[in-house]
Amino acid sequence: MLRLRGFGVVLDKATIVDDVDLGVAAGEWVTIIGPNGAGKSTLLRAVLGEYAYAGEAVLGETPLTELNRRERARRMAAVAQYPVVPAGMTVLDYVLLGRTPHIPTLGRESGADLAVVRDVLTRLDLDRFAGRELPTLSGGERQRVFLARALAQQAPLLLLDEPTSALDIGHQQEVLELIDALRREAGLTVLATMHDLSVAGEYADRLVLMDGGRIVADGRPELVLTEDLLAKHYRARVRIIPGDHGPLVVPTRAATPPPPPPPPARS
Numbered sequence: 015m016l017r018l019r020g021f022g023v024v025l026d027k028a029t030i031v032d033d034v035d036l037g038v039a040a041g042e043w044v045t046i047i048g049p050n051g052a053g054k055s056t057l058l059r060a061v062l063g064e065y066a067y068a069g070e071a072v073l074g075e076t077p078l079t080e081l082n083r084r085e086r087a088r089r090m091a092a093v094a095q096y097p098v099v100p101a102g103m104t105v106l107d108y109v110l111l112g113r114t115p116h117i118p119t120l121g122r123e124s125g126a127d128l129a130v131v132r133d134v135l136t137r138l139d140l141d142r143f144a145g146r147e148l149p150t151l152s153g154g155e156r157q158r159v160f161l162a163r164a165l166a167q168q169a170p171l172l173l174l175d176e177p178t179s180a181l182d183i184g185h186q187q188e189v190l191e192l193i194d195a196l197r198r199e200a201g202l203t204v205l206a207t208m209h210d211l212s213v214a215g216e217y218a219d220r221l222v223l224m225d226g227g228r229i230v231a232d233g234r235p236e237l238v239l240t241e242d243l244l245a246k247h248y249r250a251r252v253r254i255i256p257g258d259h260g261p262l263v264v265p266t267r268a269a270t271p272p273p274p275p276p277p278p279a280r281s
């Protein structure tokens with residue numbers, strides 16, 4: 015579905031993504047993890063056409079550079095880490111923007127477009143917000159609206175940059191289960207980034223660990239979420255506990271030193 019080879023991004027003369035080889039098969043869920051500044055968002059943004067890249071990037075059989083904006087939007091949808099929040103636009107109108115690549119130029123949305131939007135709003139528990147303006151929503155409500163717009167696009171590849179960072183754990187599970195259900199129902203392919211490592215491992219088929227712009231590990235969650243790799247690349251002290259759907263990563267504090275002895279009693 016998506017194949018990157020020798021993929022690199024240079025910003026302000028600095029190499030941010032360096033010689034990345036990454037393939038995501040149709041129907042697969044791959045999550046990129048890695049410490050702050052590893053290059054995860056930059057990689058996604060370059061795939062979306064926001065940054066120039068070196069190397070090869072092919073979607074299906076077509077190099078990304080040969081797709082125009084509209085074709086790209088029909089084939090991949092994205093939720094950015096910090097999307098722009100348009101003022102004066104209702105949730106319904108904003109999510110309808112996701113249908114733009116399916117609406118003929120100078121045409122209007124059809125009943126079918128509205129039905130897709132209504133369905134997505136319902137599935138994301140957003141019906142009651144349809145008439146509200148975006149800036150009036152809470153951070154988590156807004157994040158679900160951004161995802162709703164991407165899902166309304168009905169593109170076969172979904173790129174998600176920390177899609178649940180503002181959600182409470184209930185909504186986080188609901189949203190990730192919905193994406194997983196769409197993957198099974200509609201063959202959706204997912205390339206995401208995530209900081210919650212346990213959750214990342216529970217939903218992804220494969221985890222790709224980036225550090226310093228490069229891929230340093232790529233494989234099933236059990237192979238990537240190890241105490242050694244997380245210590246080396248995050249400088250984190252963690253304990254790995256086997257879970258039902260992948261390893262669970264529990265941060266642990268270093269042993270605290272014993273308290274100092276009490277001062278000698280004065281006579």
Ligand SMILES: Nc1ncnc2c1ncn2[C@@H]1O[C@H](COP(=O)(O)OP(=O)(O)OP(=O)(O)O)[C@@H](O)[C@H]1O
Nearest residue numbers: 025026028030048049050051052053054055056057
């Ligand atoms: N336009 C830019 N010019 C120069 N450097 C940039 C630019 N955009 C990003 N960077 C740098 O590139 C590096 C990678 O940033 P990126 O946002 O891709 O990291 P990330 O892995 O997504 O991090 P985080 O987990 O913190 O979101 C960072 O050091 C960042 O400061």
